[in-house]
Amino acid sequence: MLDFSILINNLDTYLEGFKNTVLASIIALIGSFIIGVIVAVMRIAPIKPLNWIGSAYVEFIRNIPLLIIAFFFYIGLPSIGVTLSGFVAGTIALAIYTASFIAEAIRAGIQAVPKGQMEAARSSGLTYLQAMRIIILPQAIKIVIPPIGNQFINLVKNSAILGMIAGLDLMYFGDLVSSHTFVTFPVYIFVAMFYLVLTIPLSLGVGYLEKRLARSH
Amino acid sequence: MDIAGALSVDHLKFLADGFKLTLYVAFISIVLSFIIGIVFGTLRYANIPFLSKVVAVIVETIRNLPLLLIIFFIFFALPEVGLKLSPTVAAIAALTVFESAMLAEIVRSGLNSIDKGQIEAARSSGLTYIQTLVSIVMPQALRRMVPPIVSQFISLLKDTSLCVIIALPEFMHNAQIIYAQNINFIIPIFVVVAFMYFIVNYCLSLIARRLESRQA
Numbered sequence: 001m002l003d004f005s006i007l008i009n010n011l012d013t014y015l016e017g018f019k020n021t022v023l024a025s026i027i028a029l030i031g032s033f034i035i036g037v038i039v040a041v042m043r044i045a046p047i048k049p050l051n052w053i054g055s056a057y058v059e060f061i062r063n064i065p066l067l068i069i070a071f072f073f074y075i076g077l078p079s080i081g082v083t084l085s086g087f088v089a090g091t092i093a094l095a096i097y098t099a100s101f102i103a104e105a106i107r108a109g110i111q112a113v114p115k116g117q118m119e120a121a122r123s124s125g126l127t128y129l130q131a132m133r134i135i136i137l138p139q140a141i142k143i144v145i146p147p148i149g150n151q152f153i154n155l156v157k158n159s160a161i162l163g164m165i166a167g168l169d170l171m172y173f174g175d176l177v178s179s180h181t182f183v184t185f186p187v188y189i190f191v192a193m194f195y196l197v198l199t200i201p202l203s204l205g206v207g208y209l210e211k212r213l214a215r216s217h
Numbered sequence: 218m219d220i221a222g223a224l225s226v227d228h229l230k231f232l233a234d235g236f237k238l239t240l241y242v243a244f245i246s247i248v249l250s251f252i253i254g255i256v257f258g259t260l261r262y263a264n265i266p267f268l269s270k271v272v273a274v275i276v277e278t279i280r281n282l283p284l285l286l287i288i289f290f291i292f293f294a295l296p297e298v299g300l301k302l303s304p305t306v307a308a309i310a311a312l313t314v315f316e317s318a319m320l321a322e323i324v325r326s327g328l329n330s331i332d333k334g335q336i337e338a339a340r341s342s343g344l345t346y347i348q349t350l351v352s353i354v355m356p357q358a359l360r361r362m363v364p365p366i367v368s369q370f371i372s373l374l375k376d377t378s379l380c381v382i383i384a385l386p387e388f389m390h391n392a393q394i395i396y397a398q399n400i401n402f403i404i405p406i407f408v409v410v411a412f413m414y415f416i417v418n419y420c421l422s423l424i425a426r427r428l429e430s431r432q433a
Contacts, residue, residue, distance in 0.1 A: 063418035064411045065375040067389060072407050075396075079403040080218075153281070160283035164382060171285060185294040192282055192290070199281035 003183075007190045010177045017173030018194050024091045024169060025156045025198075031095030032155070033148070036102030043107050046128065054103070061100035066158055069093040074165040086166035090159070098155045102148055109144035110136055142213050149206035156198050170194055219401035224409065228395050235391030236413060239377045242308050242387060247370050249309070250316035257317060258324025259350070272321075279318035285379050287311045292383040304385040308377070316373055323365045327358040361432065367425035371418045378414075388413070 007014065042054030061069070073089035084092070113136050121131035163171025174191040178184045260272045279287070288311040292302065302310060331354050339349040378389040392410045396402040 059419060059422075060411075060415055063371065063375075063422065064414045065378040065389070067378045067381070068407060068411050068414070072411075076403050076407050079400045157281070157283040160285040161379075163285065164379075171283070171289070183297060185290075185297040188286065188290050188294050192286055195283060195286065196278065196281055200277070203277065203281055 002189060003186050006177070006181055006183070006186050010180065010187075013173050013177050014170070014190065014194060017168065017170040017191075018198075020087065020167070020173075021156070021159050021162070021169040021194075022198065024087065024094065024159050024162060024167065025152070028091050028094035028098060028155055028159070029152055031091070032098035032102050032151075035095060035099035036106055039099060039103035040106035040110065041132070043103065044110055058100045058103050061097060062104070066093060066097045066161055067164070069097055070161050070165055086162060086172075087168050090162035090165055090167040090169075093161070094155060094159060097158070098151055101151045101154070105147035105151065106140070106144050108147075109140040112143050113139045146206055146210040146213060149202070149209060153199055153202045153206065156202065157195070160195075218404050219399065220405045222399065223395065223402035223405035228406075231391050231395065232388065232409070232413070235386060235388040238305075238386060239374065239388040242305065242312065242380070242385070243370065243374045243377050246309050246312035246316055247366075247373055249313045250320045251366070253313065253317035254320025254324050257321035258328065259355075261321065262325045262328040263346075263350070276318045276321045279315060280322065282315075284311070284315045284376050285382065287315050288379055289382060304380070304383045307383055308380040308385045308387075311380075312373060312377065315376075316369065319369055319372075320366065323362055323369065324358070327362040327365075328354060330361055331358050364425045364429040364432070367421055367428065371421050371425075374418060374421075375414065 039054045039057050042050040043058070045051065070090055070093035073084055073093050074086060077084060077089075117135055117139070118131055121135040122128065126134065159169055160171045161167075162169035163175065166172060170191055174187055178187040181187060257272050257276060261269050261276065263269060288308065291311045291314070292304065292307040295302065295307075335353055335357075336349055339353045340346070344353070377387055380387055381390045381393060384390060388410065392406050396406045
């Protein structure tokens with residue numbers, strides 16, 4: 001049933017899609033981490049309006065489909081004069097969407113560090129930002145790594161959405177291969193295998209980290 | 218931007234029809250996934266030689282695939298091997314396959330969260346393993362599974378939008394039909410659709426949070 005000649009004859013096309021899926025995932029991960037840290041800090045900073053903005057971002061973005069965000073950048077922005085390629089629009093959408101989950105994970109991690117630590121740091125003369133950077137964040141990072149790892153796996157899976165906006169990823173090139181070969185079933189079995197090559201090692205890695213970091217507590 | 222034109226009564230009715238189908242598909246899928254998830258999660262928890270391993274491989278494979286790929290595959294690839302489904306059935310099938318794997322994990326971690334001492338106590342007071350599972354472990358575990366299942370339902374509602382790829386006439390699809398008429402409708406329609414999803418999902422997330430804090 002599985003005709004491996006399809007994979008071999010179209011290997012270049014598959015690999016091009018695979019490369020773009022990896023690239024979009026890595027760029028979106030870095031972007032979402034930066035936005036996530038900023039939003040998390042806004043949510044816990046001792047300034048009320050910042051808290052509100054941070055909470056509004058997390059609650060709104062987490063509760064709407066990624067597809068709307070992607071369509072907004074790919075279809076919505078051109079209607080008011082800003083045109084982005086599918087790859088760029090999709091990667092920005094992935095970063096914005098994943099950032100809301102990462103911000104939540106980071107906030108939970110920071111709040112898991114006992115309050116007394118901050119109080120002790122502040123009373124020994126550190127400023128709020130210094131205390132955050134030197135005392136709280138290094139401890140929070142350990143708690144935060146496994147959930148961020150899980151979000152990265154979701155990010156890789158969600159990157160399939162690029163296929164819906166001509167984002168040149170695995171799904172998109174899968175479509176191209178099936179339009180050359182006139183078959184769909186085997187073509188997408190191979191697409192699935194490429195995804196699993198990425199996500200299964202990531203899942204195993206995150207599972208391992210979860211166990212190790214749990215032991216070190 | 219043409220806000221009044223985009224949000225005419227007819228358009229809003231059409232969006233509401235789409236939203237009804239989104240809720241319908243999501244609800245049927247979560248019910249089916251719950252049933253399959255209970256079976257798969259329990260089988261994986263019970264450590265039956267060979268069978269639990271097979272279930273683990275199935276669950277992990279599905280969990281590590283993009284949902285979009287599963288939807289696409291069920292609707293476009295299965296007809297090649299003789300299984301042709303309507304968009305609605307294909308959507309429910311795809312969402313159920315994906316969510317079953319997610320719920321199986323929720324069920325398994327729910328079961329794992331019950332203290333092993335309870336099983337030992339039940340077994341030594343004469344209950345069989347099955348009886349222990351059904352009347353001691355499961356009732357307590359089910360209560361702990363409710364908040365994560367509500368959260369999972371939120372993702373399911375969001376993910377139903379991916380079914381635009383198979384032209385299922387759900388919320389996002391109907392929105393597309395409206396904004397395809399006029400470029401000035403695009404942004405207002407996106408805003409309305411996003412807020413609609415937000416309101417429903419935010420309410421659900423508040424329920425999930427309340428349930429969670431009551432249990433803690």
